[in-house]
Amino acid sequence: MKIPKKIIRGDSLWEPDLPLFVNRGGESFLLSMHTHDFVEIAYITEGRGLHYIGTDLLHVEQGDLFVIAIGTPHVFRPYSIEQDNNPVVYNCVFDRNYIQRFRYSLPQWGELQRIFQNGDYEYRYYKNQQDEIGAMIEKMYMEYTMRLPGYQLVLNSYMLNVISTLYRYEILGVSPSTTRNRLDRVFKHIHASFHENLKVEDLAALVPISTSHLQRLFRQLSGQTVTEYVQSWRIKKGCELLSYTSESVQEIAGKVGYKDHAYFHALFKRKIGMSPVQYRKLQERSSTEFIPLNKADRLEARSNLPGMINKSSTFHK
Missing domain, CATH: 2.60.120.280 (Regulatory protein AraC)
Structure with a gap:
């Protein structure tokens, strides 16, 4: 989708x-x-x-x-x-x-x-x-x-x-393009097959390198182990489905690779800091598009957009 x-x-x-x-x-x-x-x-x-x-x-x-x-x-x-x-x-x-x-x-x-x-x-x-x-x-x-x-x-x-x-x-x-290019097949496979049962040895065979060397390169490039990266990518996809579909949390857990709904719930809360239901409610309160039409709207939008600062605000480091 x-x-x-x-x-x-x-x-x-x-x-x-x-x-x-x-x-x-x-x-x-x-x-x-x-x-x-x-x-x-x-x-x-x-x-x-x-x-x-x-x-x-x-x-x-x-x-x-x-x-x-x-x-x-x-x-x-x-x-x-x-x-x-x-x-x-x-x-x-x-x-x-x-x-x-x-x-x-x-x-x-x-x-x-x-x-x-x-x-x-x-x-x-x-x-x-x-x-x-x-x-x-x-x-x-x-x-x-x-x-x-x-x-x-x-x-x-x-x-x-x-x-x-x-x-x-x-x-x-x-x-850091050299390492990134070397692992490009691994990243693409994870992104395309994140919902499947991914094994480190199978991913290492795509390069091909040893599993220990893959883990070293993965941590060097992403700051995470292979397992942590797969989990983060699955949670990212879960966030998207929670934001843009009405599917249940259990259905979404299955779609991103977790048959155990309770495990998905616990992992989501550990990664995001809130439950899937809380995250969905937070996203429902967010605007889906940001298109102010005039100067007054631009100034208001500039002050309200997350991370944006109004030009009249006090400078701070």
Whole structure:
């Protein structure tokens, strides 16, 4: 079944003369899996958690950086609702035409532009970048929030630095792509057959490598064991079915690979921090789409969207 996704539209976030929005927010279970019609640069500045993105499930921590293409479904999540160090993310989002203003400042414009085109990739992932881009985005956030005279010029300057640094990452190959590519068959098999009885030895045979080596690579890439990853993916699918269908919890448990309804209930509560029924009720209170129509709506929406900050709010680190 194809699960519908929320759509967050850039027009609801930025002013007509500045198609750019920067915010800092702690991640929770309030925002559902969503897509957007803008490019997003997301930098994890604090904490640890999970990132459901495209068809992947990734462990994320401080220093991780994502460039997320237009139309790519994703959502950040804490490990648990009771977790103390939830991921805190800086988001820099912009209309793809925004970066056209830098084309005459960059000799490598043709190569750099491909970083932000959504035809060739769903996302780019840079692991543990030691705050280089994070420091720039933090300064952008301060400028965007305080809006002192000349802030747009300063924002453009920082943005030029950000995309130039991303270009450098691409040239130097700063990405965990080698390990990811090696395990691609394993991830695809889990995502397609998560409801089946998956055994570590069968997954290792797909590469092929030993089960112990698979576990090491899996933990290196995802921060989880194979079993933990399968459980997280099944719970993700359970969340989708709870949000978008009226099927009973017992039916959903069976569909995601758990014949024991009680075990599914206990695992769900341990992973999400609430029962499946509580999660369904929480999602029923959420809006299914976010499309403000005028400036007043945009300002209200900006203050109400989970993780978003009103431009008049006080700056905080």
